[in-house]
Amino acid sequence: MKVFNKKGLSALAAVAILAAACGGSTASTAGKTLTIGISFPLNGSALASAGPARDGALLAIKEASIEGYTLKAKVLDHAKEGAHNPDQAAADMLTFVGQEDVVAVVGPFNSASARAQIPVSSEAGLLQCSPSNTNPTLTKGADGEALRGGRNYVRVATTDDLQGPAVAVYAKKNGAAKIYILDSTDAYGKGVADAFEAKFIADGGTVVGRQGLPTGTTDFSAAATAAKAAGADSIFYGGVTSDGAPLFRNALAQAGLGALPFYGADGIYDGTSEGSYIAIAGANAENSYASQAAIENIPGKADFNVKFKAEFGKDAEGYAYAGYACAQIIIEGIAAAVAGGDVTRETVRAAVVDKGAAFETVLGSVSFDAVGDTTQRIISLYKVDGGAWKFVEEINYGN
Amino acid sequence: MATASVTSSTAGRLLGNLRLPLSILAFLGLALGVLGIDQFVNAMTLGAIYALVALGYTMVYGIIELINFAHGDVFMVGSFVAMFISSSLLGNEGAITNVPMLAASVLILFALTISVMALLGALIERLAYRPLRRAPKLAPLITAIGVSFILQNVIQFFFGPTIVTVPQLVPIEWSIQVSGSRVPLLNLFVIATSVILMVALQLFISRTRTGRAMRTTSMDRDASSLMGVDINRTIMITFLIGSGLAGAAGVVHGLYYGNTTFGLGFQSGLKAFTAAVLGGIGNTAGAALGGFLIAFVEVGASAFGYGRWGGAIVFSLLVIFLVFRPTGLLGSHTGDRA
Numbered sequence: 001m002k003v004f005n006k007k008g009l010s011a012l013a014a015v016a017i018l019a020a021a022c023g024g025s026t027a028s029t030a031g032k033t034l035t036i037g038i039s040f041p042l043n044g045s046a047l048a049s050a051g052p053a054r055d056g057a058l059l060a061i062k063e064a065s066i067e068g069y070t071l072k073a074k075v076l077d078h079a080k081e082g083a084h085n086p087d088q089a090a091a092d093m094l095t096f097v098g099q100e101d102v103v104a105v106v107g108p109f110n111s112a113s114a115r116a117q118i119p120v121s122s123e124a125g126l127l128q129c130s131p132s133n134t135n136p137t138l139t140k141g142a143d144g145e146a147l148r149g150g151r152n153y154v155r156v157a158t159t160d161d162l163q164g165p166a167v168a169v170y171a172k173k174n175g176a177a178k179i180y181i182l183d184s185t186d187a188y189g190k191g192v193a194d195a196f197e198a199k200f201i202a203d204g205g206t207v208v209g210r211q212g213l214p215t216g217t218t219d220f221s222a223a224a225t226a227a228k229a230a231g232a233d234s235i236f237y238g239g240v241t242s243d244g245a246p247l248f249r250n251a252l253a254q255a256g257l258g259a260l261p262f263y264g265a266d267g268i269y270d271g272t273s274e275g276s277y278i279a280i281a282g283a284n285a286e287n288s289y290a291s292q293a294a295i296e297n298i299p300g301k302a303d304f305n306v307k308f309k310a311e312f313g314k315d316a317e318g319y320a321y322a323g324y325a326c327a328q329i330i331i332e333g334i335a336a337a338v339a340g341g342d343v344t345r346e347t348v349r350a351a352v353v354d355k356g357a358a359f360e361t362v363l364g365s366v367s368f369d370a371v372g373d374t375t376q377r378i379i380s381l382y383k384v385d386g387g388a389w390k391f392v393e394e395i396n397y398g399n
Numbered sequence: 400m401a402t403a404s405v406t407s408s409t410a411g412r413l414l415g416n417l418r419l420p421l422s423i424l425a426f427l428g429l430a431l432g433v434l435g436i437d438q439f440v441n442a443m444t445l446g447a448i449y450a451l452v453a454l455g456y457t458m459v460y461g462i463i464e465l466i467n468f469a470h471g472d473v474f475m476v477g478s479f480v481a482m483f484i485s486s487s488l489l490g491n492e493g494a495i496t497n498v499p500m501l502a503a504s505v506l507i508l509f510a511l512t513i514s515v516m517a518l519l520g521a522l523i524e525r526l527a528y529r530p531l532r533r534a535p536k537l538a539p540l541i542t543a544i545g546v547s548f549i550l551q552n553v554i555q556f557f558f559g560p561t562i563v564t565v566p567q568l569v570p571i572e573w574s575i576q577v578s579g580s581r582v583p584l585l586n587l588f589v590i591a592t593s594v595i596l597m598v599a600l601q602l603f604i605s606r607t608r609t610g611r612a613m614r615t616t617s618m619d620r621d622a623s624s625l626m627g628v629d630i631n632r633t634i635m636i637t638f639l640i641g642s643g644l645a646g647a648a649g650v651v652h653g654l655y656y657g658n659t660t661f662g663l664g665f666q667s668g669l670k671a672f673t674a675a676v677l678g679g680i681g682n683t684a685g686a687a688l689g690g691f692l693i694a695f696v697e698v699g700a701s702a703f704g705y706g707r708w709g710g711a712i713v714f715s716l717l718v719i720f721l722v723f724r725p726t727g728l729l730g731s732h733t734g735d736r737a
Contacts, residue, residue: 045561082560098625221441222701275561
């Protein structure tokens with residue numbers, strides 16, 4: 001068991017990487033500096049899931065070169081006390097808006113932070129690409145329209161109105177009939193649980209109980225006992241690791257329900273590093289299932305993994321590919337703006353949002369619909385097997 | 400006639416003395432009937448932990464009338480000290496099934512953690528509160544909040560802001576059957592530990608010289624001082640005991656939940672404060688009672704699917720008590736400072 005954390009070390013590493021990234025591009029033709037903002041929660045439990053997305057974006061920016069310009073990355077961390085903080089996310093977005101050479105932003109990671117950031121970036125006409133936001137109301141319907149002033153927000157992850165149901169379909173297929181649902185009461189957790197519940201009931205399943213316990217809850221024993229009393233044969237948790245997903249899993253095991261399948265969405269798909277779902281739940285994590293609102297089997301994955309490992313000394317996981325793809329899309333937008341002879345926030349934004357055609361990214365062909373959602377609508381499903389997440393199958397909802 | 404009236408007043412007094420135990424029994428019976436055995440055990444376990452933390456709160460308030468906002472974080476530090484001792488010093492990784500080994504490990508764990516935390520509590524008192532003893536009330540209060548931040552940040556620096564796992568020494572599979580329900584021994588262990596410590600504390604306060612000194616100091620510090628009570632020593636012992644109990648709560652929290660995090664102190668501090676106020680701040684038996692009451696409210700809410708309202712109900716109770724019964728369930732102090 002590790003006792004002292006590696007926070008200081010990883011912060012140093014991040015600085016070193018950043019310095020390397022900047023150093024790499026300054027070596028190319030000096031000219032006007034263009035900066036791509038990177039906005040993620042990067043400490044505590046949040047780092048386990050958002051760190052790979054940041055690294056992916058940094059790698060893409062390091063590799064890119066645009067004639068006559070210097071491309072830089074600027075990373076801001078909006079995690080406070082180990083969890084993403086929407087207020088800090090909005091403040092960071094304001095910092096990016098205030099820095100003239102920032103032409104686009106990769107991020108944020110969590111939907112609640114996106115809700116805080118989009119009005120700010122939208123007002124400034126600053127392009128924003130999220131690798132991992134999955135809450136549908138960020139873009140769709142009246143909520144999405146009210147949130148954004150203009151069209152400046154795109155995302156390469158598909159949405160919880162597909163992710164929740166995909167997990168429901170998979171759970172049904174696994175034999176789940178009577179499910180107990182717990183959510184974290186926030187935008188993401190409740191949203192994905194709602195979508196799961198609707199599909200599960202529509203497919204003939206029974207929800208034997210449901211409630212919400214907010215972030216910061218430490219005692220899940222009463223909820224676990226309630227699930228037992230209700231006679232659940234499976235559990236669904238809507239929320240992220242730091243909301244308490246592994247604590248709930250441990251409480252279930254303590255109540256004698258450790259053998260029940262435990263379903264979650266991408267909120268608990270966060271690898272195996274310190275603070276991750278698997279690290280905290282330990283042996284109880286077996287028999288857990290999760291999803292990711294992204295493609296698992298990307299074209300050329302092996303090559304990407306090799307160069308990612310060479311750069312960061314660790315394996316690419318989670319949303320690393322999506323973070324890379326977001327940066328690729330922004331860089332292509334910048335290149336198009338450069339080709340048009342005028343590089344401003346507006347031309348970069350228009351080049352991405354109004355492109356009409358698909359972007360060739362590490363995820364494959366990605367294009368955006370009228371509200372900025374990706375048309376690559378694939379949900380990947382995973383299972384904990386031998387202390388690590390293993391890919392099981394994907395559900396493709398087509399274009 | 401005279402004999403009859405004496406008998407009736409004796410019976411009345413007896414009934415008066417029994418009112419509290421009887422109402423507690425009635426409440427427990429009702430809770431057991433409504434919640435069922437499983438949830439009842441959950442609530443008792445949670446209440447045992449809240450009560451241990453609330454005791455330290457209420458003792459410090461009783462003796463120097465300071466709302467020690469750092470106490471929740473002392474509990475949190477206790478849980479980390481227990482984790483460190485258990486996993487790093489004793490090298491535990493999980494459950495110990497050998498009973499003598501288990502007993503030895505748990506005893507060493509309690510002894511070391513309680514000692515370390517008692518010293519830390521005394522150190523905090525010496526450095527942060529004693530210099531301000533004659534200062535206006537607000538100064539030590541703000542200092543307490545400062546101490547709380549210091550403890551949180553020190554723990555965050557050394558152990559990081561993520562949830563940290565703690566070895567669960569008592570096997571969670573061990574259980575007994577009570578009328579068809581499986582009651583884990585771990586829960587019974589937590590409840591028993593807490594009750595033993597609470598009884599020991601009551602005996603200490605009511606039967607020993609130091610306990611008497613604590614009581615007189617809380618009644619009138621200056622008069623006690625004139626009667627030869629060493630005030631500094633008495634206050635320091637109060638902090639030693641209160642923080643030691645928080646350390647014990649930290650051990651119990653780790654054994655029961657198998658994890659801890661640096662943010663644990665904030666929520667549990669608020670809960671313990673509420674428990675202390677509900678029970679009558681300054682009153683040790685009341686604080687324990689308040690801790691159990693809160694646990695029953697929270698577990699009850701969660702048992703019926705309204706878990707998200709648990710916190711709201713608890714803090715509404717706090718407001719209602721502060722407005723309508725500031726002396727709390729058992730309190731005899733006037734509520735002017737609570």
